[in-house]
Amino acid sequence: MASDKVQTFTKDNFETSVIQAGTPVLVDFWADWCGPCKQLGPTVDSLATDYDGRVTVGKLNVDENPEVAGRFSIRGIPTLLLFKDGEVVDTVVGVAEGAKLKQMLDKHL
């Protein structure tokens, strides 16, 4: 990933890194066969840098972690879920531009 601020979430660290996290967490559900996911990638990377310390940003590969995608009824990617105190507080489906995602994050901070 372009930014080292972007974390990698898996089924093994999801509970501790996302559900129990003290700060809001933005999770990018993606797969490497998904063209639109590749388009969204750089935008998510820049959010990780811009919101460093305020929002944890990470990616979850749905191919490798289908149980996590299933748990949140993800049936389309890219999908971004914003978690706060273990709950999903916002969802963005499909490719969105950075400005729109920032608005969404700012609303929850």
Next chain:
Amino acid sequence: MKQSEEVIIVGSGPAGLTAALYSARANLSPLLIEGVPAGGQLMLTTMVENWPGYRDGIMGPELIDTLRAQAERFGSRIVNGQVQRFDLSETPYIVETSDARYETRALIISTGASARLLGLPSEQVLMGHGVSTCATCDGYFFKEKRIAVVGGGDSAMEEALFLTKFASQVTVVHRRDILRASKIMQDKALAHPRITFEWNSIVEDIRDPDKGVVTGIVVRDTKTKVSKELSVDGVFVAIGHTPNTELLTGQLDLDSHGYIQTNTGARTSQSGVFACGDVQDPVYRQAVTAAGSGCMAAIDAERYLEGLPQAAAGKGSEIRSAG
């Protein structure tokens, strides 16, 4: 931030990229604002079998990548961004994205069209949780599941056929008793053992927003007026497209469906503003016609600039003769 440009092209499907290619070869150093998502509808397709010159077909995203590289090779500048506002009331025209403001002498609009939705509240809630407009993006999530595809055109048949790779059963729900799709696509779909059809049927509701996931659809037979529920895990909506012209309402002449009206080539109702591709084409809507109209828009824009006072003198004529 303010930048002054000769030509700005908005949109990065085959129309916009071809307009960029031709404008770049005319030495106009076009600036192309790609839009979000970039690349247009071809990015959502798999094999494109009707793009001339590729006997065995080419993947949609690969075709876009190639067109893009070809446009860049001649000096097109492609920037990431989504236009938020056009001001076409006077020249230079103003184009604003979320983080930049541009001025341009000529403008080529190739913003394309987006998938039309059914307009049901449940559809909004379940988007990404079983409702989709892109089989190639989301089909993976429906292995051994039952899927409904809504629509009767080429896109609907393509989605239905593609989804048979994953789904146990695909049901096409169409409001008429005859398909609008091309003969070759119809034949493939009608002959497929795992595709069934619900004719004369409209989708009244998608279940179940309370569960946060698609569990079925309610379809109504338009002849008998009887409704029934079909148990499905996914709904792919392929009922056509809406031109992306919301930002242009009141600034350019649009037809009753929102398509930009063009005349004498790619000219719009505003001089110096040109349109190409699906945003101005309610009829053909093919990759190749989009590309062709992109070429027309670029040539029309070049001639328009040549006719303007203080036009960048002589630009392009030598280059063009090489093409």
